[in-house]
Amino acid sequence: MCRHLAYLGPELSLGALLVEPAHSLYRxxxxxxxxxxxxxxxxxxxxxxxxxxxxxxARYRRAGPLWADPSFADLxxxxxxxxxxxxxxxxxxxxxDGEAAAxxxxxxxxxxxxxxxxxxxxxxxxxxxxxxxPVDLLSMEARTDSAFVWALVLHRLRGxxxxxxxxxxxxxxxxxxxxxxxxxxxxxxxxxxxxTAWGDSLWYRAGPGDSVxxxxxxxxxxxxxxxxxxxxxxxxxxxxxxxLAPAGNPASSPTPDSARAGGPPSPKEPxx
Numbered sequence: 001m002c003r004h005l006a007y008l009g010p011e012l013s014l015g016a017l018l019v020e021p022a023h024s025l026y027r028x029x030x031x032x033x034x035x036x037x038x039x040x041x042x043x044x045x046x047x048x049x050x051x052x053x054x055x056x057x058a059r060y061r062r063a064g065p066l067w068a069d070p071s072f073a074d075l076x077x078x079x080x081x082x083x084x085x086x087x088x089x090x091x092x093x094x095x096x097d098g099e100a101a102a103x104x105x106x107x108x109x110x111x112x113x114x115x116x117x118x119x120x121x122x123x124x125x126x127x128x129x130x131x132x133x134p135v136d137l138l139s140m141e142a143r144t145d146s147a148f149v150w151a152l153v154l155h156r157l158r159g160x161x162x163x164x165x166x167x168x169x170x171x172x173x174x175x176x177x178x179x180x181x182x183x184x185x186x187x188x189x190x191x192x193x194x195x196t197a198w199g200d201s202l203w204y205r206a207g208p209g210d211s212v213x214x215x216x217x218x219x220x221x222x223x224x225x226x227x228x229x230x231x232x233x234x235x236x237x238x239x240x241x242x243x244l245a246p247a248g249n250p251a252s253s254p255t256p257d258s259a260r261a262g263g264p265p266s267p268k269e270p271x272x
Contacts, residue, residue, distance in 0.1 A: 003028040004087035004103065004113040004186050005219070006193045008238055009211025014047060015076035018086055021219040029066040029088040033217055043091035044102035045069075048111040049081035050190035055109045057083075057190065063098040083190040085111040097142035105141055105150045109189045112153060115200055115216055116182030118145035124178035128152065131173070149174060153187065163187050163194035164235040168247050171196050171233075186214065192237045195228075196247055202228040210238040 005025050007017055019026045023033060029045065046061035062069050066088055087103035103113030118125055125148055129137065132155055140147045149170060156166035171183045175198070182199030195202060195214050204214045205225045214234060218225040228234055228244065236242045 002088065002090040002115055003216045004085070004115050004184075005213065005215040006085045006111075006186050006188050006195070007211070007213045008083050008188070008191070008193060008236070009207065009213075010209040011052075011080045011082045013077060014049065014079050014081070014084065014086075015073075017084060017213075018047065019073075019076050022221070023217070024219045025086055025088060025215075026066055028217065028219075044089040044099065045087065046089075046102040046104050046113075047072075047075075047084065047086040048104040048106060049079065049085075050083040051081065055190060057085075057104075057106060057109070057111050059104060059106055059111075061099050061102040061104075063102065083188060085113060085186060085188050087113040087115070087186075091144075097144060097147075101142035101144050101147065103146065105147065107154050110154070110157065111188050112150045113186045114146040114149050115184040115186070116198070118149070118174060118178045118183075119180045120178055121145040122148075124181075125174070127177050128173060131155075149183070149185065153185065163189070163192055164233045164245065167194050167196050168233045168245075171198050171247050184216065192235065194236075195234045197228040197230050197232045197234070198247055199230070202232075202234065204228060204234060204236065204242055206236075206242055212236045212238070212242060 003025060018024055044063045045066040046059060048057045048059045050057050060075060085104045089102055104111040132151055136151050136155055140151055152170045153166050156169060167185045167187060174183055175181050183196060184198055184200045184202055185196045187194045193214050201217055203218050203225050205222060206212050231247045233245050233247050
């Protein structure tokens with residue numbers, strides 16, 4: 001997976017968010033504009049959304065490219081939601097674990113995705129295995145670095161960590177074990193969004209109706225999109241807006257941002 005997006009705000013159709021914009025996630029599956037690693041995201045996709053009055057999200061995931069799934073067009077036309085997380089994937093090992101490896105990963109009310117890679121996987125991550133309970137490892141949806149990073153994040157969430165802290169601490173832990181890792185993480189529970197910029201692009205747009213969108217790259221040319229600096233943790237909600245903090249210590253010195261909205265990638269190694 002190499003492009004992802006999360007949205008909180010007034011209800012809208014999945015199509016209006018993921019398909020209709022000029023540079024939508026749908027188009028980013030084959031023609032991303034700001035992707036630094038890989039060029040085509042055709043190894044799976046997924047969408048998670050929160051139905052009205054239900055805190056547990058629904059998911060639709062497939063192992064193939066987004067543009068090749070005719071059923072998604074019908075779903076995107078009729079499903080409406082005020083909280084969404086979606087991703088398209090460029091696999092390091094094409095076909096590995098199929099649909100199970102496609103984000104968003106889920107547990108309870110949480111949805112998660114990872115844009116990036118842990119180089120040297122799985123050897124590089126082996127020192128981190130003892131930090132997880134055995135049942136967490138045995139419960140991983142896929143045998144990929146993204147699924148492992150999600151297990152690390154989820155373990156912290158279950159221990160009571162705030163979303164931004166869970167992401168920031170996980171990024172620091174994985175980067176210490178594998179310093180060249182790209183760890184652009186995205187997490188939501190339907191009321192908040194947390195994300196990290198670590199080795200690839202991250203953008204956000206705060207819009208009308210207390211909405212906020214966080215994405216690997218802008219899906220249109222609205223000038224209100226803002227790029228998140230590298231090595232940053234972003235947290236956002238309808239109530240508090242967008243806040244940025246250093247990824248190494250996400251709980252300290254947050255910078256509030258109350259903004260409201262009104263060239264082709266270089267071919268490099270793929271994401272996970």
